[in-house]
Amino acid sequence: MTRTIDQESAEVRPGSGLFLRIVPPGLYAGRARVLVERSFLVYRRAWLSFVSGFFEPLFFLLSLGYGFGRLVTEVEGPGGHLLSYPVFVAPALLAASAMNGAVFDATYNIFFKFKYAKLYDAMLATPLGPLDIAVGEISWALLRGGMYSAAFLSVMLGMGLVTSAWALLALPACLVVAFAFAAVGMAATTFMRSWQDFDLVQLVVLPLFLFSTTFYPLSVYPSAVRTVVTWTPLYHAVELLRGLTTGVPSWSMLGDLVYFAVMAAVGLVIAARRLGTLLLK
Known part of the structure; x- marks a missing residue:
């Protein structure tokens, strides 16, 4: 037949x-782009709150990279290469910029829409499903993290802190990092009960920012602490971007990408299932 x-x-x-x-x-209608369009229209009227997130890593770069960097001559970078301190710090701040943009949008903003504005309840009265909501919101958080990263990467180029053509892959790598953090951030938001729970977000994000080889190499840690640091997501982001911007690629970067692919998949699945459970009960 x-x-x-x-x-x-x-x-x-x-x-x-x-x-x-x-x-x-009922879980997916293929219309996640509608949420991205809505977010764009909202932030078009609140652009100041959107662009303010770019300045935090820039201030860190100017104060520590150049201020504190006057006291530091060279730092061990990828492959044992010696780098100037600003060149060492800049890609780590680029990774932190991608993380902060994605996490902020996937936690604070989504929590308000979910708990107080009841926006997602209204969306589910349309053909949209929980998976549409998860994909749409994570996509917008990805775009926000990517925009911060693109702006900061432009600053790095202007300051001469990019030393290799491999840096062309830094922006796509930032998008992968932002997507993974956004997915996990949204999944975590579905478990939050009040604004006080955001203290836990800072309790996770701030140590990641400070201890994931952002400002000093991994070799300064004791061996036990070093092992814990290598498990953290921002460490993998820093290593990936530092290797690209300094022109020292390695096969371990593929492991970093796999790490973020698994992280994004787990976060997306949990977020979609939790939204379906909470909104369709």
Whole structure:
């Protein structure tokens, strides 16, 4: 028996049997882009709060990279290469910029929409499903983290802190980092009960920022602490971006990318399931 082209294509279209076996009906309508468009329209009127997140890593670069950097001659970088302190610190602040932009949007903003504005309840009255909401909000957080990263990378280029053509891959790497942090941030937000729980977000983000080889190399730590640091996500982001911007690529970067791929997948699945449980109960 022959099958028509329409019958064959129906097997992979949303609403068909194969697709529904992968994503249950009611969870995904393929319209996550609508949430990205909404966020763009909202922040077009509140652009000052959007761009302010760019200045934090810039101030750290100017104060520590150049201020404290006058007291430090050279620091051991990827592959044992000696780097000037500003060149060592800048890619770490680039990674932190991607993390902060994604985490802020995926926690504070989403919590307000979820708990107080009841925005997602209204969305579920439309064809949108929980997975649409998760993908849309994480995508916007990804774009925000990516914009911060692109702006900071431009500053690095202007200051002569990029020493290799491998830096062309730094922005795509930042997008991977931002997506992973946004997915985990949104998943964590679904477990929060009040604004006081955001102290826990700072309790995680601030130590990551300070101890993930942002301002000094891994070799300064005792061996036990060094092992813990190498498990943290921002450490992998710093190592990935530092290797690209200084022109010292290595096979370990593939492991860093796999780390963030797993992190993003786990965060997205948990966020979608938690939203479905909380909003459709």
